[in-house]
Amino acid sequence: MFHKEGTKTILLGIIFTALVLLISDYFVDIIWLKKGLQIFAFFILVIILQFFRNPKRAVDINETQILAPVDGKVVVIEEVYEGEYFKDKRLQVSIFMSPINVHVTRYAMSGIIKFSKYHPGKFLVAWHPKASEENERTTVVIENNTFGAVLYRQIAGALAKRIVNYAQEGMQVVQGTDAGFIKFGSRVDLFLPLGTPVNVVLNQKVIGGKTIIAIKK
Structure with missing residues (x-):
């Protein structure tokens, strides 16, 4: 498919x-x-x-879990200041996608889209520290009763020339369903509430819609 x-x-x-x-x-x-x-x-x-492959995946929808939004490798787990939407500290988990990964973006959790914005920008390599703020990107915030508001950001890389984002404010979305696509190597950042128990480690390979990034106990 x-x-x-x-x-x-x-x-x-x-x-x-x-x-x-x-x-x-x-x-x-x-x-x-x-x-x-x-x-x-x-x-x-x-x-x-x-x-452009898009493998069908059976997603176990679970309100107490945040799933990986994309396939790739975890390259960042750290507390950072998120200045676009929250304007406070958040726990950032970043996943880097190489050109050989599946590039479908999936909703990491179910909820309501509270914010969705596209930003034109540069095409720095996706692992560059300033890529999250300076590259072409989209910022989306999903909110539910379990985790509150969680932000994810699709970031273009040096080769990525088009980001597709289906999220629109007010939409009710379902965990694991199709949220968009990024062409060629790129990255997705998740910004979680501080104190969220993370279930992955640096350099771990993750599978979109399958790997559990965080669990609310």
């Missing part, structure tokens, strides 16, 4: 591959060159399909 955001790119990839196969069959007589072009075209198509 593939994400809807990849429809146009996948179609272009299929057309490109078909054209290369057709042209190489009719106009290239050198066998090694013909095979090389065909293999290259198939390789590009496989990369595109791999990037």
Whole structure:
């Protein structure tokens, strides 16, 4: 299964591959060159399909848990000052996605969207300390009765040129469902209330909609 955001790119990839196969069959007589072009075209198509994959996942909805919003690796767990919405200290958990990860963003918890804003910006590497404040990004706040308000931020990386965010203020969202997409390597930051028990460690690999980031005991 593939994400809807990849429809146009996948179609272009299929057309490109078909054209290369057709042209190489009719106009290239050198066998090694013909095979090389065909293999290259198939390789590009496989990369595109791999990037836009959207695996179906059975999510165990649980109001006492915050789930990973994306696939990737935990690169930050620390107390920071969040200055856009809360304007106070929060516990930040950041997940870095490489180009080979699934890039679907999922809602980390169920609740009501209280805030959703897009920010144009730079394209620093996603692990840069200032990426959360200076890169192209979206900021979304979900609120429920268990955790209160939790903020997540989709951040573009050096290669990411488009962030897709489906969250709109006032929406009632369900944990684990599709919240958007980020094209190419990027990062998602979670900002949790101080004192929230975190269930992951630095450098741990997480799976969106499956791995438990935090538990309210």
